[in-house]
Amino acid sequence: MSRRPFELVPTVDDLRYVQDHxxxxxxxxxxxxxxxxxxxxxxxxxxxxKHVGTKGFVIVTVFVNPLQFGKGEDxxxxxxxxxxxxxxxxxxxxxxxxxxxxDEVYPGGEPQVRITAGPMGxxxxxxxxxxxxxxxxxxxxxxxxxxxxDVALYGQKxxxxxxxxxxxxxxxxFGVEIVGVPTVREDDGLxxxxxxxxxxxxxxxxxxxxxRALFAGRDRHAAQEALRARAREVPSTHARAEALSxxxxxxxxxxxxxxxxxxxxxxxAVRAAARLVLDDAARLDPPLVxxxxxxxxxxxxxxxxxxxxxxxxxxxxARVGTTRLIDNLPLSFGAPEPVDPxxxxx
Numbered sequence: 001m002s003r004r005p006f007e008l009v010p011t012v013d014d015l016r017y018v019q020d021h022x023x024x025x026x027x028x029x030x031x032x033x034x035x036x037x038x039x040x041x042x043x044x045x046x047x048x049x050k051h052v053g054t055k056g057f058v059i060v061t062v063f064v065n066p067l068q069f070g071k072g073e074d075x076x077x078x079x080x081x082x083x084x085x086x087x088x089x090x091x092x093x094x095x096x097x098x099x100x101x102x103d104e105v106y107p108g109g110e111p112q113v114r115i116t117a118g119p120m121g122x123x124x125x126x127x128x129x130x131x132x133x134x135x136x137x138x139x140x141x142x143x144x145x146x147x148x149x150d151v152a153l154y155g156q157k158x159x160x161x162x163x164x165x166x167x168x169x170x171x172x173x174f175g176v177e178i179v180g181v182p183t184v185r186e187d188d189g190l191x192x193x194x195x196x197x198x199x200x201x202x203x204x205x206x207x208x209x210x211x212r213a214l215f216a217g218r219d220r221h222a223a224q225e226a227l228r229a230r231a232r233e234v235p236s237t238h239a240r241a242e243a244l245s246x247x248x249x250x251x252x253x254x255x256x257x258x259x260x261x262x263x264x265x266x267x268x269a270v271r272a273a274a275r276l277v278l279d280d281a282a283r284l285d286p287p288l289v290x291x292x293x294x295x296x297x298x299x300x301x302x303x304x305x306x307x308x309x310x311x312x313x314x315x316x317x318a319r320v321g322t323t324r325l326i327d328n329l330p331l332s333f334g335a336p337e338p339v340d341p342x343x344x345x346x
Contacts, residue, residue, distance in 0.1 A: 006090045009098045018096055030149040036079040036194035037088040038066030040184040044153050045092035047181050051151050059147050060089045064097040067135030079194055114138040117164055123301045125160050128291050136167050152176055153193035157183040157191050159313050159328045160301055189325045198323040206288050207280030207320045214329040215313050221331055267295050267304050268272040291317040309333050
C-alpha cells in the first residue's frame, strides 16, 4: 500500500479518511502538542516513529486548548507557528499533523461534561493553576478518542501531567499505551519549552536557576548515596569508624551501623541543596519568583517523608518576569539494606 505524503489534517473527517486509507497495516502513535514545536517535540516524534516502525502511522496534534488556561494566563499570547510546526513534524518523521480549530474539538462551545483530575490534580501545578488539569485531561481524552492510537508519547518535563494521563488511562480503561520521554535540555541546562522564547537574555540567565537547583539536589543525593555505599563496604569494626572519619564524617556521626542504616540521599538534604540555589536566584536582577519546590512520590505527587524508599520526582516552578517555567528530575531513593537469613543486616 502506498503512503499518502505528509500533510496537514484540519478536521475530524479528514483525520478519519487519512487513518482509514493510510494508517494501516501498522500501529498508530500520537504526539500531542500545543504547537510552537522545538527539539523537545521533535524528540517525541522520533520516539513515536521508533515505537511504531516504518509501517506505523505517526500523528502529531497541534491544538492550543483553551480549557487548560486559567484567568490571567497566556492563552492569547501563546505562540502559534503552524507553518514552522509542519516542517518540524515532517522532518522528525510524522505522517500527519492534526491541527483542528476550537470549534472542531468543542462543537457547540465548551463541554459541559469534563474529566476531573481528582486529588492529584489539586497539588503543585493544580494548586497554582486551578482547573488546569481538568482541562488538560478533557482534551487528552478527546484527542485519544479522535486519533485512536495504540501508543501516545508525552515529555517527562511535564511530570505531573504525565502521571495524571497515566492514571486516567488506567482508571478509565483506555486501550492505549502511555510512554514518557526524557526531558530535552539546551546546552546550558535549561529545559526546552515553547515559553523560553519569551525570556530576555537577562531573564534567561536567571531562569537557569531552575535546572541548577535540580542538579544541586541530584548531586547532594548522589553524594549521600556514595557515602552510604562506602560505609557498607567497611566491616563493622573500629576500622570502619576510622574509614568513615577519613571520608569526612565526624567521630560522633561516624557510627558505622547508623550510617549504613541511614536513608540514602535524605529528602531533607536534597530539598535544602536545591533551595539554596533558588534563594540565590531570588536576589538576582531580574529575580526568580519561586512558586514551589517539591520532592514528591510520582504515584500521587504528595511530598515524600524522610524515610521514603523508591522513585521520586524533584520538581520546581517559578516565574521570571512574566514567564512561568517548570522543570523536574527523577530520583531514586535506595532499596532497603539486604538482610541475611539469620536476621542480621548484611
